Amino acid sequence: MSISFPSVVTPSFQMLPVRSPELPEFARQRVERFHNERVATSWNGRHILRGAKPGANALMLQSNDYLAITRHPEIVAAQREALACAGNGAMMSGLFLQHDDDPLHVVERELALALGSEETILCQSGYVANIGLVQCLAGERTPVYIDMLAHASLWEGIKAAGAQSVPVFHNDPEYLERQILRHGPGLILVDSIYSTNGSICPLAEFATIAQRHGCIFIVDESHSLGTHGVHGEGLVASLGLNDRVHFVTASLAKAYCARAGLISCSRRFKPYFAFESMPAIFSSTLLPPELAGIDASHRVIQREGWRRARLQHVTRRVREALLELGYPVREGTEQIIALEVGTEAAVMKVRDAFEAENIFGAIFCAPATAKNRALLRLTLHAGLDDDAVNRLIGACTRLRDKIDLADWSASRRERRTVNKPQAALEVA
Template sequence: MKAVFDRLGKNQPSPSLPAFVASRVEQYYSERVTDTWGGGHIMRGRIPGPDALHLSSNDYLAIARHPDIIRSMSRTLRSDGNGLLMSGIFLHGDCPQLKFENRLAAFMHAEAGVLCQSGYAANIGLIQSIASARTPVYVDMMAHMSLWEGIRCAGAVPVPFRHNDAAHLEQQIVRYGQGVVLVDSIYSTNGSVCPLVTFAEVCDRHECVFVVDESHSLGTHGPRGAGLVVELGLESRVAFRTASLAKAFAGRAGFISCPVRFQEYFKFESNPAIFSSTLLPHEISGLDATLSVIEGADRRRRRLASNAAWLRERLTSLGYNLNASESQIIALEAGTEQRTILLRDALESRGIFGSVFCAPATARNRALIRLSIHAALTDAQIERLVSVCRDIRSEVELDSWPSSRRLGERPSSRKHSHEQSTADSALAV
């Protein structure tokens, strides 16, 4: 057995890391694993049992195992294998990826589009392609980390504004000048929805480039799932829309809707596009089949919206502060990471598995459990979740959560709005 381990390198000494790297690694284990998590791990709770209720997947329409999608991918994998492994800049002619780009763009009521390796790559590549060191980039403090990383990669100037606060955005634009505005249509941390029309008006007044990340609304909102921008009739006022196709599309890719002349420009200017290989043939065929499923999924979308609305109402009545969620994303914000571990354990011991969000996905002391609602949830499962959340209120010390205290400090809707904006602004990551 020792010889086997030796051949695999299991008994070989690890390379010695210099102090500037080793100190960072040790800081993580000391400050987070030992001091904050008590030697455990905030992301490593119980192993789900066969009757577990999984609310951690972004498969909002519950189509990841749809037979049409599986059949299309299997057929292409058998016929084409992994295809030609190369950068997308070499693609031209009658190519499945280019045809799908055009089909998805038309679905989103856009002139053109670009398929990327992920939503992360889409956001980084886009911002790198439209901003420079001289460009102020206005970004919602709760915007996805990939948008912030895109600003850094572009060498641009990040100018944060308070969450969903169009007035504060306008103040920043007046101060720093014309630039790029970045928002999410639905925010992945707490499920709040951006007031896109109001933001479009600000961008129009100051001739700013408006970019909307529709990762959590494409497929779930709008006509046939075309997204919130289309639902609100803002196609001509939003210059670029991005999306991860690892949410409602249940795949692994990213997308950018764009003007037709920008399509080729992006492919030859964006580093993620130039220096990454294309998606594999079976992934393209799977996404193409998924789009057909999504186009005909109105019943699933109605069920998803109904499930989410009913659960939001029930949890709110139990005293949970859902931080203005208006979507299928529902966050239980326990606050500190220690309290969040307590909440995680209380839920998982009763068979409820959500997603732990903590720094750097949230601000410190704003950690939470995110529940991702999906269309396949039955009434009985929703009642089970509500019952668990009712039963654990004392165990998790709900009344002591900072989010609960904020909820109790709001005597009027006007003050509620102001305090929510101020509190959420702490979520810059």
């Protein structure tokens, strides 16, 4: 059943619109810079995210609903029942919910058991979870070692803490260790699967380094929780690293299809976080329908393992086909496929070409990526049948010679990587 909303909302009482006051010059310049330098110049006057409108038969590869459960009847029914019974619940900070039988803590304990952790904390989003966690662990002089492709929320957590950020080359354990020897013990922040290119972090190697040098190891599992592991427990638990990873965080707005965030932690840390994390203290708690949805999604994810198997099958087939076609996607292995084109103007042309084939991905550009490393992200999911997979591969085949593959920034980087050993031999 689809839900329709009126195109125009007519309030019962209307006020005449009033012109907003002019911004002071220091702020106005920033706004005008966006419109003049990005919209008018880089995007040729067209907003970069405004592509074609998808039709009825469009292949949508934008959503993070990896397991295709956003409309699962069991989840929808649980949310509907919770809303009918409890409404929108308590409009206050979760800090005040101190009884063990509160639905929030019941769901937290269930998730902790599934992840193999002592406790979990549910937050309003993965962004809130990461900012609050880093903010309440790091001080001004604490070095925070962060992978250069780590999620923006982890970088923002460093800013919130006023700590020292030490960027680490992507998935490079040796470089990480050299930086720790230089700056001393601190926090290590990584994603288990990176959201821009679908690459996997060498978690065991990073955990060994963290343990050897007395560092706190934090892993964001937003893109592996639910999709990886026998029961969807994520990579940390499935690799047996729970006793070497201090904290697992995740946005549940991916495989769990819930607007919430999660932190796994020790029992002793949980009450500390509630009183030290500014986002946790000053945000209202999750609503009953949200908690019911998380609980129902968790049961579906654990029970319906065929969804993970299907996602893995689709991912293998599409990635193998793209590699055969010459697309530069070797940096990743998982369900997130990055077509890294380069400039924003260039990625808009590639996006338009795919949309002409009725394939809709999502453009990622600065600040989500580095400058001139804009990409079209194709997000695979378990709901793709064989016909849909064939449509995608067919479109990629037809477009290969039309979208200047050789000029993409990822293609140039791949050529440098392939030629590097030979160049080194010639120098020697």
